Amino acid sequence: MPKQVRSRELVNTGTGEVHELQEPDDEVDSRRAYSFGGRHGQFSFERVLAMLSGESGITGDALRVFFYCGIMTYKQGGASAKEAAEHLGLTVQATRRIAKSLAANKIFLVAEVTGRTIKYRASPHIVSSLSGADQSEEAAAYHLPTLPGPRTGTDRKA
Structure with a gap:
């Protein structure tokens, strides 16, 4: 033939x-197409590097919570602190405190509130799996994220 x-x-x-x-x-x-083992997305190198910086005030556990909720943003629309805690092996209280801190800095957005359960999703300024035009449109609706700053040890409950 x-x-x-x-x-x-x-x-x-x-x-x-x-x-x-x-x-x-x-x-x-x-x-072959790219083979990332499932759905994949993109993230902002500059913002993630800033989050990884020692001066950012973001701990290793907070990064783990961020990336878990970031992935769940595109799998199921976000994740609650309880879901993140169960997956990551952290306490629900610590995960809830971390998620609230990240939300206060616009790194997380509140996706849904059901009773006392809050579902968080990652900011489209940091992580996205949308097309460029769709991601740009979604990001325009939200404020830019900020970093909490260095931890002093006195602001643990703040």
Whole structure:
């Protein structure tokens, strides 16, 4: 059986000259899409690096809570502190305090409130799996996140 060939036209933008590119079908079919093991998204390098900084005031547990809720934002619309605590092996009280702190700094948004249960989702300024236009539109509706700042030890209950 002869190989089938697909043709595509490519235009040299400098000269306007049209070139025809021919690819055998079996070569085209052997190309693969990105393989991230499921749904994937993007995040702001600058904002995540700022969160990772020692001066940010964000602890390791707070980063874990952030990334868990960030992933759950696109799997199920967000997560409660209880769900995050169960998955991460933290206490519900500590996770609730962390989530409230992140929400106060607009790193988390309140997605839903049912009784006393608050469902948090990540700010679209930091994490997104939407197209560029959709993400830009969603981010425009929310304030930019801020960082809590260095912990002094005296503001634990604040």
